Amino acid sequence: MVYYLVTALYILTCLSLMLTVYLQQGKGGDIAAAFGGGSSQAAFGARTGATVLSRATTVCAILFMVGAIALGILGKRGPGSVLGGRSPLSQPSTPNTTSPTKAPVPTGAPSVPPK
Numbered sequence: 650m651v652y653y654l655v656t657a658l659y660i661l662t663c664l665s666l667m668l669t670v671y672l673q674q675g676k677g678g679d680i681a682a683a684f685g686g687g688s689s690q691a692a693f694g695a696r697t698g699a700t701v702l703s704r705a706t707t708v709c710a711i712l713f714m715v716g717a718i719a720l721g722i723l724g725k726r727g728p729g730s731v732l733g734g735r736s737p738l739s740q741p742s743t744p745n746t747t748s749p750t751k752a753p754v755p756t757g758a759p760s761v762p763p764k
Contacts, residue, residue, distance in 0.1 A: 651723065652723045655716065655720055656720065658716065659713075659716040659720060662709060662712045662713050663713065666712075666713055669709055670706060
């Protein structure tokens with residue numbers, strides 16, 4: 650049950666992370682920056698303050714990583730049994746008390762003397 654809950658939350662985290670990344674404005678993505686015109690910024694662009702979308706992206710990225718680790722740990726144990734915790738059916742543990750018998754020799758076969 651917990652496995653499915655974590656999986657559902659992980660899918661919602663993935664969707665929100667995609668949404669926040671797509672909504673952000675690109676850094677220097679205009680046509681002038683492609684040809685080097687009109688840029689007096691540093692090598693990697695001007696430092697700007699953190700916006701709400703950049704903070705949301707950071708939070709979603711952290712939740713994405715934590716969710717991946719949690720699903721990895723829970724996945725080793727498996728999601729649980731569909732039967733609700735009942736153990737699978739197994740063979741009875743009583744030993745075989747009958748001794749093995751010799752196979753019947755077909756008629757007309759040559760007899761082999763015992764050693």
